[in-house]
Amino acid sequence: MISPNLIAIHEQPDLDVSATLSPYELDIYNNISNEGRRKEFLIGRYAIKKNLTDNLPVFEGAYNSITVEYGTLRFPIIKDNLIEVGLSHSKQYVFSIIYTKDNVVGVDIETIRSDIPIEEMLSDNERSMIASLPNRARFAYMFFSCKEALGKALRMGLLADYSIYEIRSVESETMHGHEVYRMQFKRFPFLIGYCFMKNEQEICSLVVPQKVDVKEALRLLIQS
Known part of the structure; x- marks a missing residue:
């Protein structure tokens, strides 16, 4: 399974930080001093979670109940799950991908x-x-x-x-x-x-x- 999601940044509503981020993510967010990086982190986590909840029933529920962590080399991961996630940003878009662990993407x-x-x-x-x-x-x-x-x-x-x-x-x-x-x-x-x-x-x-x-x-x- 490979499921991509490309969202236009300017088309997204203002995100509620506490409703989007888990406590683990919120701690990271609050320690980012650069405002641009904070926004990038927030919309990136939103993009991944939207992709997960839109395509996998197991992830139904509040976004702040899902935690996207960092792997050793700072890649986003869903710990202890069979799903891998990927993420990329540009000036106009956020590109997320979810896929099963048997794939390389x-x-x-x-x-x-x-x-x-x-x-x-x-x-x-x-x-x-x-x-x-x-x-x-x-x-x-x-x-x-x-x-x-x-x-x-x-x-x-x-x-x-x-x-x-x-x-x-x-x-x-x-x-x-x-x-x-x-x-x-x-x-x-x-x-x-x-x-x-x-x-x-x-x-x-x-x-x-x-x-x-x-x-x-x-x-x-x-x-x-």
């Missing part, structure tokens, strides 16, 4: 920024792949986003030598009336990344095992 959403030279972070081979493509900056961000999703699927983020995340090939296909890019990894051939433009500035990426059918998950993301 990573997600990312990025806002394209002209002030960050993402292309400099690509390998020589990756830069060669996008050299002749229109809008190289957009494809550079797609590669970066897909690598972020790979790092989350591997539960280590981008903490390892950056070369291990290298993308070997990219090809496009039309899915649900939208152009989706399939990316294969040089060192992880058993995983595959799917990347698409949610809008002109937002890139959405999903990494799963090669054999997993994600057509429905992509449909939900594209049409949400």
